[in-house]
Amino acid sequence: MKFLNLRRIRYLPNVLFAISFLATLIFVLSALYAGSRESGREADRSAKTVEPCGTWIALTHIPKDKIPGESLARPPYGPIISDSDHFRVHYSDNQLDGYAQDILSAAEKAYRVLIDTLGYFSPPPDTGGGDSRTDIYVRSSAVFPYLGETQPESWIAAPFPNSYTSYIQLTDTMGTDLLLTTTVHEFFHVIQIGYDALENVSFLEMISVWSEDRVYDDINAYLRHLPKFFSSPEKALFGHTYSNVVWAIYLAENFGSDVIRDILETCGSTAGNNIRPATESVLAGLGTDLASEISTFTLWNFFTGARDNGQCYEEGASYPLVSIERTVECLPLFDYTTLHKPGTLGCNYFEIYGDHYTDSLALEVIPEWWAASVVTLTRFTDGGVATEDFLYPQFTLDPPPIVEPAWDEIDSLLLIYSIDMSGTPSNNFGLSAYHTGIESPVQPFVLVLDRDGCRRPFDGFNDDFSERDGEDYPFADAFAERSVNFFLSDSIPKDLSPCDAIFVIGGYDAAGVDLEPAELETLMAFMDRGGDIYLESNCIGQWLDPLVGSPSPTEEAFWNYFGCGFLPGDTMTIGNVSTWRTLDSTPVGAYLFAYDAGGPPDDFVGELVPSTAETLVVDQGNHVRSTIINGPNESYRIHSTILLGASTGIGSTRGDYMYRILEVFDSTVPSLAVGFINLAKVVGGVDFEGKIEGYSGEELLLVRIEEGGQSHAVKVPLVIRGEGGEIWITATDSPPAGRYHYRLLARVEGGILTLWEGHVTVEAPPLSVSAVFPNPSRGGFTLLVESPNTEAALMHVYDAAGRLVYQNHRILHSGTNALAFDGRDGLGRALPSGVYFIRLDTSNNSSHRKVVIVR
Structure with a gap:
């Protein structure tokens, strides 16, 4: 065993390097044209979501058949130039002079920290912008979809097999802090691409985010990415983009800043994507291994926020x-x-x-x-x-x-x-x-075997039955009033010889815990010795496992002890309780049995049974199984504590417990009942309809909970038709794709009554261009695109003859996206009048629309 390693190595985040080389002639020929095209600035970008960095997309589209020395063509840019020692900024509007100076200041600071201090290689000469300095182009946010992008240009294959030159593009509408950190982020991409342009893009984005904090530690821009990582720890480490920066921070805080540079250099020394072997090699040189560090890393990720202990991440709180x-x-x-x-x-x-x-x-x-x-x-x-x-x-x-x-x-x-x-x-x-075996009390006792949550025995929500938290539940009160020695446990003690009776709480559905065969054998042996078992359950036939198609031999034997057959079915099936009746022949259905979801511990409701007199529930052999508490002219409920009797299932040697326990449950409840409920998947969501009987103005609530998620219940608006007695309810819900649990509730005196529960899986709609406007247009268009996922897309524009006249990379976010197209071809020329086809392609889907331009 090792104690939690609270090692604290001084925070020295590391950074990577990349080499840049550009084509000069193309820039000179196109610079004048760029001014008119990129002069506008959008002051307000709140109407659209901007991808922080386009570099990871650019790197995944490097042509596989390039040869050393061959360059990609640079598009035209603005003619105004501002220079510093190592950088040249190109832009198209004199109003951006101050913006350009902020870029140069941030870039030079990044150069001093990453190259002069941390020891990364400086970029090779970048001649595509007019001299050897690294070029940075300021782009109009009207046409540039990212905050920043580093574009690989020439494959130089030196000093590493996958070394490329590159240049930077930045949007023109960032605030000061975002401009500073984005400039650092993209310059570190320039360094990285000089090492290995074909390395794992998640790794390269991760350490670029890390470099932002290394250069501007006071801004903490990286924090905005972390919720995605911490909400999905199951996701592959290098399946994240940006948010896995915590791995780089962990490495740097434990081993110093050089570890990041060493991993990048090891990646660069071998062609291809080799982040794992490179990391293994560097960690081995530090006397450790990846599996050990991932183990400690995952533990650090627990000690964050309110759990921060001051011994893990420097900024973990x-x-x-x-x-x-x-x-x-x-x-x-x-x-x-x-x-x-x-x-x-x-x-x-x-x-x-x-x-x-x-x-x-x-x-x-x-x-x-x-x-x-x-x-x-x-x-x-x-x-x-x-x-x-x-x-x-x-x-x-x-x-x-x-x-x-x-x-x-x-x-x-x-x-x-x-x-x-x-x-x-x-x-x-x-x-x-x-x-593995709980010790039993020495003196005689009643065992309360709690299998529906040791702190939530009945409804699986808020009702407590536990000595440990001080809550008094009616069972406990009843035992205490009669000086009964009870032992609360969630496991069967090793020795049941002093036990008088067993009350089994819950355990029949997803909110409970099923009994294992060995436990059933123990309970059957207890009954063979004359012991009595009282079972809290509503679906008697499904109590052990509501999802099985047929009982196991042990399960079947267990139910045979009580004269009960096992009828398979799901949780919404009546099961073998449908074969039971009351002494006055009142039908008994148990599948809508419910408890309140948030009231005090002794406030709960059960199955409603119309009756006018006290009655007993009996099985098909006329053996008494439960008492129904009643009051004059009211609806009544069956209490789910059911006496199953001794080994024969007939009668009880200690029936006194049953009636005295039930005395504390005496109360009345509304007469609401569900006629039927339909929950159906439709295109884009879920339709809900149903009929409620016995309605007298109670507030009805339909709530949605995402299964397996951390979200709270979401209220779904209900439409109610009718005023009393019998009413009809409908609702339409359009949640994101996922698996959901719906619950219909009624707010009644003393608590919340659960009327119905159901599950449904909502599938994401396919990619589609749902609208284009204006159409026809005198030039530009806006496309409304419905996307099932957040992913990269490639936009193509073809003329009526099928010729490609324009293409560009875009980022689609899950849901509705508004994509702008300015009606110009790839060289910035206005497209002539005519019919055009716009097509969007993602990794596994495509959609298109016809548009008309009228000049």
């Missing part, structure tokens, strides 16, 4: 909190499979809260078979914080469980599962956590 895959507030947890499958060098976080039982805790992990992976386990105790790594090589099957023998001393565990290397882009991970 300003970072977001990392997204937790699963928080385990109660045990046991069986066969959880991660919803957000991690990619290479990505991870999942799990928190397991301690309950201070005096036994051992077993953690069974099922690593991805195709992956080499690591479990980083951190223990939080009164004595401090300690961490330990468990390595799982590729093709690991059935590893032994991790056992925590001193579980009662642990306040909580943090388990991080990270992928070192894998043969698949997304990786599974399974986790079970359970006690």
